[in-house]
Amino acid sequence: MALTKGLFVTFEGGEGAGKSTQMHLLADSLRARGYDVLTTREPGGSVGAEAVRHVLLSGAAESFGIRMEAILFAAARSDHVEEVIRPALQKGTIVLCDRFMDSARVYQGITGNLEPAFVETLERVAVNGVIPDRTIIFDLPATVGLERARRRAASNSPDRFEKEQLETHEKRREAFLDIAEADPRRCRVVDAAQPPDVIAAEVREIMESLLSEGDEPRSSNAEAAS
Numbered sequence: 001m002a003l004t005k006g007l008f009v010t011f012e013g014g015e016g017a018g019k020s021t022q023m024h025l026l027a028d029s030l031r032a033r034g035y036d037v038l039t040t041r042e043p044g045g046s047v048g049a050e051a052v053r054h055v056l057l058s059g060a061a062e063s064f065g066i067r068m069e070a071i072l073f074a075a076a077r078s079d080h081v082e083e084v085i086r087p088a089l090q091k092g093t094i095v096l097c098d099r100f101m102d103s104a105r106v107y108q109g110i111t112g113n114l115e116p117a118f119v120e121t122l123e124r125v126a127v128n129g130v131i132p133d134r135t136i137i138f139d140l141p142a143t144v145g146l147e148r149a150r151r152r153a154a155s156n157s158p159d160r161f162e163k164e165q166l167e168t169h170e171k172r173r174e175a176f177l178d179i180a181e182a183d184p185r186r187c188r189v190v191d192a193a194q195p196p197d198v199i200a201a202e203v204r205e206i207m208e209s210l211l212s213e214g215d216e217p218r219s220s221n222a223e224a225a226s
């Protein structure tokens, strides 16, 4: 079942907050009800962006400096938006994305200490009008998230971002909450310390209210072009 216009929902928060787990649970429940659903992730999500993902997460771009790294993230996001997300929304698909523009605001803008005007410009160019209809922010103390992420990755070494200090992770948690506070129409915060099934029910409820808003004006504009 395709909607007349797709819906774009992003999953944001720190490492180990349960973004990927909940995105897939929501996708399963929507598909079981007959909806057309696409799950995707950042950095990556398109052929071009997945190639850049490896460079970013391995830390190979670190030596270019944080500004150039932010430009690479934006380039990956642009490819993902134009090749995957916008076309899917135009077909009426529900697009669920694991991390999107808020992760750039937080990781490059807040904890990367980049100038807000620079981060905003990159966001505007990369997103090009494709703003999430709903953003679910998974809120969790950094210690809990890092412990979960470590257990998950027991066999792998931590990536470029997982290696950073606890203090940095707490700063990101606050930054995600600030985004939610500044944009209450788009964002919903869930307590990610709860059991997965309790969180999943909250996430389904958030999706339900978005689906029932169907006839109201939309913030996202899948028709926008540069």
Ligand SMILES: Nc1ncnc2c1ncn2[C@@H]1O[C@H](COP(=O)(O)OP(=O)(O)O)[C@@H](O)[C@H]1O
Binding pocket: 013, 014, 015, 016, 017, 018, 019, 020, 021, 022, 148, 149, 151, 152, 192, 193, 194, 195, 196, 199
């Ligand atoms: N609500 C939860 N309570 C306890 N453990 C969880 C919960 N949600 C996810 N996990 C576990 O924590 C780890 C990280 O979850 P994941 O969904 O990969 O987080 P993220 O994508 O936000 O990094 C996984 O091993 C997952 O099974």
Ligand SMILES: [Mg+2]
Binding pocket: 019, 020, 021, 098
């Ligand atoms: Mg994940």
